[in-house]
Amino acid sequence: MEKAASSSVERDSPSIWPGPFFTMSTTTVSTRLPFCLASSDYLLMIEPSDTRGCWVYFSTQGSGGILRTTARDLIDYPLGVQQVVQGAQYVEVGPGIGGFIPFLSQNAQTGRIPLPIAIDPANYLEMRRLLLDARAEELGDEVCQRLDILVERCNIMLDSRMVRLIPMRLEEAVRRFPDLAFCGDVVVSNNCIDIYGSPQERLLLDRLCKGSVFLR
Ligand SMILES: C[S@@+](CC[C@H](N)C(=O)[O-])C[C@H]1O[C@@H](n2cnc3c(N)ncnc32)[C@H](O)[C@@H]1O
Numbered sequence: 298m299e300k301a302a303s304s305s306v307e308r309d310s311p312s313i314w315p316g317p318f319f320t321m322s323t324t325t326v327s328t329r330l331p332f333c334l335a336s337s338d339y340l341l342m343i344e345p346s347d348t349r350g351c352w353v354y355f356s357t358q359g360s361g362g363i364l365r366t367t368a369r370d371l372i373d374y375p376l377g378v379q380q381v382v383q384g385a386q387y388v389e390v391g392p393g394i395g396g397f398i399p400f401l402s403q404n405a406q407t408g409r410i411p412l413p414i415a416i417d418p419a420n421y422l423e424m425r426r427l428l429l430d431a432r433a434e435e436l437g438d439e440v441c442q443r444l445d446i447l448v449e450r451c452n453i454m455l456d457s458r459m460v461r462l463i464p465m466r467l468e469e470a471v472r473r474f475p476d477l478a479f480c481g482d483v484v485v486s487n488n489c490i491d492i493y494g495s496p497q498e499r500l501l502l503d504r505l506c507k508g509s510v511f512l513r
């Protein structure tokens with residue numbers, strides 16, 4: 298059963314993201330898609346998608362402009378990373394809420410690989426809170442199922458038994474954690490450094506990688 302349109306707008310409108318990329322109106326923000334919800338730092342967007350039911354992502358203000366945190370599934374990652382290499386140290390720069398790190402974490406639980414390393418300044422606590430708030434909005438079964446998956450991915454990112462999360466930009470991470478140098482057998486940056494990284498960070502990606510597998 299759908300709730301009245303715009304209920305979330307009225308409650309949240311003072312903090313709705315004022316970014317120029319998005320024109321806000323009460324008809325756009327409704328319990329039907331597209332749906333959005335804002336906190337002080339993030340705007341959660343849920344849009345309809347022909348191919349996968351819905352497309353969920355976050356926008357926030359980065360130092361260089363609007364930054365998106367997306368949630369691609371494992372199938373959307375480069376083909377080469379979908380077969381885990383036994384014993385390999387995996388590093389993902391900018392995992393967001395993608396499906397790759399959770400997939401690796403499961404493999405780490407069985408002892409096939411060491412804990413994966415994730416480098417991302419995203420605020421997973423805040424994003425999880427928004428996902429849970431959206432979950433309460435009765436947006437339909439398909440959306441709820443997707444939100445449950447993404448909440449679980451945030452739980453994994455926040456669990457130090459599942460992943461070594463380094464919650465900062467790559468540049469700072471390499472400066473503060475010298476052990477990251479040449480630590481990765483496989484280094485992945487899916488829709489991150491090429492889009493959001495500084496020129497310096499594009500070079501730094503090489504410094505993470507001791508192996509020959511390097512996918513971006
Ligand atoms: C577009 S999302 C990609 C998420 C996921 N890999 C995917 O393919 O759906 C980009 C992610 O990179 C992170 N990010 C942006 N700049 C970064 C940087 N300099 N170092 C590390 N992570 C960064 C953002 O916080 C965001 O979570």
